[in-house]
Amino acid sequence: MDLELFTPQQSQFLYPIEINEQSFEDSQSFIKNKTLEQNSLGATQAKTQQMVYQQKDLNYKNFPKLIGNNFLKWVNKQVAEEKIGQIPQGIENLMKSRGKCKQPNFTIKDLQQLCRDQASQKLFQEFMQYQLFLDLFHSNKIADPYSYIPGISNYFSAAEEPDKMKSNYLTRNQFTQASKQN
Numbered sequence: 001m002d003l004e005l006f007t008p009q010q011s012q013f014l015y016p017i018e019i020n021e022q023s024f025e026d027s028q029s030f031i032k033n034k035t036l037e038q039n040s041l042g043a044t045q046a047k048t049q050q051m052v053y054q055q056k057d058l059n060y061k062n063f064p065k066l067i068g069n070n071f072l073k074w075v076n077k078q079v080a081e082e083k084i085g086q087i088p089q090g091i092e093n094l095m096k097s098r099g100k101c102k103q104p105n106f107t108i109k110d111l112q113q114l115c116r117d118q119a120s121q122k123l124f125q126e127f128m129q130y131q132l133f134l135d136l137f138h139s140n141k142i143a144d145p146y147s148y149i150p151g152i153s154n155y156f157s158a159a160e161e162p163d164k165m166k167s168n169y170l171t172r173n174q175f176t177q178a179s180k181q182n
Contacts, residue, residue: 063151068106070135071127072098090120111155112162121159128156 075091078084087095094114098104115121132152136145158165 062105063148064108064111065104065106066136067128067132067155068094068098068104068110070132071124074127074131074135075123084123088117088119088123090114090117091123108165112165115159115162121162125156125159128152128159 072095075084075087079087090113094110097110111124115124133145133149136142136148139145142148155165
């Protein structure tokens, strides 16, 4: 192999650069001095504020919104993979409500409306049974996906009778009291 092919040649785009220990040390000291100067002025010094949450506040916070967002992502994926032919009316209504605003806030009432349609109800139950826990488990925003299992089971079973869907607070209290009794 000829080493001349690998040696840099002067061209209009390549400029010869002298690299020596002195220039490297000078640049390092310049960077350190600049950083110390900025920190002493406070211009780039980051101020952090630690936020403390109690575990009970994290569980089930905005759970219907979490379910709604993940459900619609799952439905869109199923449609793209042609596993769902026609989108049921309940899911279509949920998609329309999401399309109205950039940050939709799904509520229990929205999920109840979704489950009134038989075909939408079956898809919702399939999602709750097979997919939601996996989404929570792989989410970097959820610290403890196992704590959501009671809520998942509540919404799965309540899909049969949408009027019996409970609020996040009631669900959390019900399962907290049950675990204390055991």
